[in-house]
Amino acid sequence: MEELQSAKNVRVKEWKKLLTKKGRDQSGKYMLEGAHLVEEALKTNEIVEIMVQHNFTAIKIEQLREFPVTLISAEISQSISATETPQGIFAVCKKRDVGLDLAIHRKLLLLDGVQDPGNIGTMIRTADAAGIDAVIFGEGTGDLYNPKVLRSAQGSHFHLKVVGGKLSEWIKQLKAADIPVYGSAIENGEPFINVPSSDSFALIVGNEGAGVDSAILRQTDKNLYIPLYGQSESLNVAVAAGILLYHLQKPI
Structure with missing residues (x-):
C-alpha cells in the first residue's frame, strides 16, 4: 500500500x-x-x-x-x-452521470438559483428522506459537488437522481408527462394545505433572497405559500421545502 x-x-x-x-x-x-x-x-x-x-x-x-x-x-x-x-x-x-425518466421519476424538487451550500445539501437530504425521486439544479444554483453541499447532504446524493438544466425546459417536460408543477411563493399564492398529496408532483423553490423567478412562477400550475403566524417575514428555503415536500408526498 x-x-x-x-x-x-x-x-x-x-x-x-x-x-x-x-x-x-x-x-x-x-x-x-x-x-x-x-x-x-x-x-x-x-x-x-x-x-x-x-x-x-x-x-x-x-x-x-x-x-x-x-x-x-x-x-x-x-x-x-x-x-x-x-x-x-x-x-x-x-461525477455522477444520471438521467431522468419522467415515466418513473415522478416526484421532483427543482431549485431555482439556490446558492447557499448548506441549504442545497439540506434540501437534497430532506428530499431523500421524503421519498423524492430527483432534484433538478436550475441555472444559478450552486454546485452539487461543493464540499459543503456534500457534507450537508450526508450521502443522499447517492440515493436519488440529481441533474441540471433550464427550469423552463424542465417544466415543459413535466407538464407533458402530466406531472403537476408547483411554485413556492411568499405571497399571491394558494395556501399549501389546500393542495392534496399525490403520487406525482414537482415543487420549485427559489433563491434565498429573491425567491423563485417571476417568469418561472408564471409557468407553474399553482404557486403555494406557507402562512406565517409569528413576526418572522419568511422561512429558510430548506425549511420551507421540507414542509411542502412532506405535505405533497402521498403517505406510503
Missing part, C-alpha cells in the same frame, strides 16, 4: 484541485471527506481512489481493499481537507 508523507507531492496538488469547481469540472471527479460519506460511496461503483491517514480507525482497512488506497500523513490530510478538523479519510469519486 502506497504511503505519502509530503503535502508538496504532485498527487496531493491534484487532490487539492478537487476542492475547486474548476478542478472538478476539468477532471470529472470530486472528493468526499469523512467516514460516513466514504461509507456511502463504498456502496457505489463511483470511487476512483481512497486516501486514509495513518491513525484512522473508524473504517477498517480491510473494507477498502478492493479500491486503490493511499496512506497519507496528517500534514496531507490537513492540506486536502475542506474542514478545520479532518477525520482522516477521503475518497475521490467520478
Whole structure:
C-alpha cells in the first residue's frame, strides 16, 4: 500500500484541485471527506481512489481493499481537507452521470438559483428522506459537488437522481408527462394545505433572497405559500421545502 508523507507531492496538488469547481469540472471527479460519506460511496461503483491517514480507525482497512488506497500523513490530510478538523479519510469519486425518466421519476424538487451550500445539501437530504425521486439544479444554483453541499447532504446524493438544466425546459417536460408543477411563493399564492398529496408532483423553490423567478412562477400550475403566524417575514428555503415536500408526498 502506497504511503505519502509530503503535502508538496504532485498527487496531493491534484487532490487539492478537487476542492475547486474548476478542478472538478476539468477532471470529472470530486472528493468526499469523512467516514460516513466514504461509507456511502463504498456502496457505489463511483470511487476512483481512497486516501486514509495513518491513525484512522473508524473504517477498517480491510473494507477498502478492493479500491486503490493511499496512506497519507496528517500534514496531507490537513492540506486536502475542506474542514478545520479532518477525520482522516477521503475518497475521490467520478461525477455522477444520471438521467431522468419522467415515466418513473415522478416526484421532483427543482431549485431555482439556490446558492447557499448548506441549504442545497439540506434540501437534497430532506428530499431523500421524503421519498423524492430527483432534484433538478436550475441555472444559478450552486454546485452539487461543493464540499459543503456534500457534507450537508450526508450521502443522499447517492440515493436519488440529481441533474441540471433550464427550469423552463424542465417544466415543459413535466407538464407533458402530466406531472403537476408547483411554485413556492411568499405571497399571491394558494395556501399549501389546500393542495392534496399525490403520487406525482414537482415543487420549485427559489433563491434565498429573491425567491423563485417571476417568469418561472408564471409557468407553474399553482404557486403555494406557507402562512406565517409569528413576526418572522419568511422561512429558510430548506425549511420551507421540507414542509411542502412532506405535505405533497402521498403517505406510503
